[in-house]
Amino acid sequence: MGKVGMGLPKQRNLLYLILALLAISIVVPPIMRNDYLNTVLITIVMWAGIGAAFDLTAGYIKVTNFGFAGFFAAAAYTSALLAADFGISPFIGVFPALAIATAFGAFVAFLTLRLHGIFAAAFSWFMATTLQYILAAEVNYTRGYEGLTVPQWFAGVATLPYYYLILAMYLIELVILFKIVRGKYGFAFKIIGEDETAARTVGTNVTFYRSMCFTVACLFAGLMGVFYAHYFAILTPDVSSLLITVQALAICYIGGRGTLWGSLPAAIVIITIFEVFRPLAEYSLIIYGALLVIVMLYAQGGLASIFIKYLKPRLMRSN
C-alpha cells in the first residue's frame, strides 16, 4: 500500500481491471437474456451495496451499526407508503425516503456518537426493534405482517431495467463513498477508528466526523431500502429485523471491512453458494454465524485481503 503515492501509471492495470469488470457487468446481461441470471445479479449487486453502506461505519469509524435494518426499513416504508397511498412514483419518493433515513441516522448519531461506539451500536438496534414493533402494531397504515403491497419501479415483468437501476445506484454509492474516504474526511474517519484518544489529542472533532460518517451510511442504507421495497413489491415489518442487519454485517466482514468494495466479492460468493445449494438457505443463519466466527478469528481481512496480498502487487508492477 505504501507505493500508492508513486503516481498514476502504476495504477493503470488496476484501472483497466475495473473498467473491464464494469464493461462485463453492463454488456453481458442483455446478451444472455436470462431472467434468472438477472435476478441473481440484482440480488448480488444489492447486497454489495448494502454491505458497502455498512462498511462505511464498521470499517472506518469502527462503529457496528447494529440497527442498520432500521434505517433500511424507514426509507423503504416511506417510499412504499408514498407510492401506495398517494401514487407518487418511486423515482420521486426516493428523495423524501432518503431524507427520513438521513434524519433518523442523524438523530441516533446526535444521541450516541459523543459516547463510545458501542452506544451507537446498541441504541440503533433498539431503534430498529422499536420500529419493527411500531410497523407491526400500526396495521391500518402498514398492513403489519400481512405485508404491504408496493408499486414497482417499472411496469411489466422485465428484470433487466431493475438490474441497470441497482447497478447505477451501486456505482453512485461507490463513487460517492470513495470520494469521501479518499479525502480529508476519510482520513479523519480512519484515525478516529484507529485511535480515538489520539484523534482527540490532535484536535479532531471526533463527534462531528463520526456523526457525519454514520449519517452518510444511513443515507445509503436508505437508498438500498427504497430499491428493495419497489423491487420485491412487498414489505413486512421484518425488513427492520436483525436478519437484514446480520446479512449486511456478515457480507461486510466476509468481504473485508474497511475496503468498501470487499462486499462485492463477498456478495458474489455467498449469493452464488446459496443459489447453487438451495437447501442450504434453511441453514443460512448458522452459516453466517460460523463464517463470522471464522473471519473474526482467522481472517479479519476477509476476501479483500486475498486480493490485496496476491493480485494487487502484480497489477501495480510497472509495465
Added chain:
Amino acid sequence: MIPIVDILLDSLVRGAFYILVSASLALLFGIISVASFMQGDLAMLGGYISFFALTAAGLNPILAIVVTGAVMFLVGAFMEGSLFRPLRRISGKLWMFNTFVLTLGISLLLQNGAQAAFGSAFMGVQYLWPGTTDVLGSSISNDRLIMLFLSIAIMIFLWAFLKFTRHGRAIRAVGMNEGAVPLFGVNVNMIYMLTFGITGLLAGVGGAFYMALYTAYPLMGVTANLKAWTVVLIAGLGNVKGAVFCSFLLALIETVATYYLASGWQNVAGVIIVILVLLFKPTGLFGTEVKGIWEK
C-alpha cells in the same frame, strides 16, 4: 382501583429474570470490556439444560439448577479458552469492537443450532414447586416466589464473592487496571476464564428460571439480549450494582406499561427510557464508577 400489590409483585418477578442476564452482561463489560451479544443465548442454553436435567435425568429442582449452573460455568470458560483468547491475541485496541461481532456469530450459531437440535417447539415444565402463597392479599405461585429469592440470593453470593474472596478481588483488580495486575502475581488469562465462567453461570441460571416459569425455545435469547442491553444502557455500561437496580426499574416500568398501554407498547417504553437517559445522563444512572473503561 390500582392493583398496587399485583404490579409490584409482577415487576419484582420480571426484574428477577432481568437481573441475572443483565448482571452477566454488565460483569463481562465492566471487567473485561466484552460487548457481549450472546448472554441471552447462553440463557437459552441454560433453559434447555435445566429442562433436560429435570425431565430426562429426573433431578429435583434445586439439583437441576445447580447442574445447569455448573455446566454453563464450564461452557463459558470453554468459550473463553477456545474463541476469545485467540481473538484477544490479535485484537489490541479493537478488542471490544471485535467481541461484539464474535459474540454475534456465536449467538447465531447457538440460536440456529438449538433450532436444528431441539426444533422450534416450546419446552417447559408445569411447575417446580406446586402451590401458591398469599402476599398482602394477592396470590403468587410458589415458583415465582422461590425464583425471586434465589435470584436475589445468587446476586448476594456474587457480591460477596467479588468483595471478599481472593479471586473476586483479582477479578475486580483486572477490571480496574489490567496492565498492572500481573505485577501482583495475578494470572490474567485465568481471570478472563473465570469471568466468562461466572457470566455463563449467571445467564444459564437465569434461563433455567425462565424455562421453569414459561418455556424454553430457540429464539428466547433475542428478547433476553434486548432486555439485558436496555438495562445495562440505563444503568451505565459495566456497572453490576446499577444493573441490579435498573432491572427492577425497567421491570416496574414495563409492568405498568403492560397494565395501562396497548400490548406491544411496553417494549417501546424501555427504549424511551434509554433515549431519556442518553439525553440527560449519557453515562447511565450509575455510570460514574466505571470511568476509564474505554482506555483498555
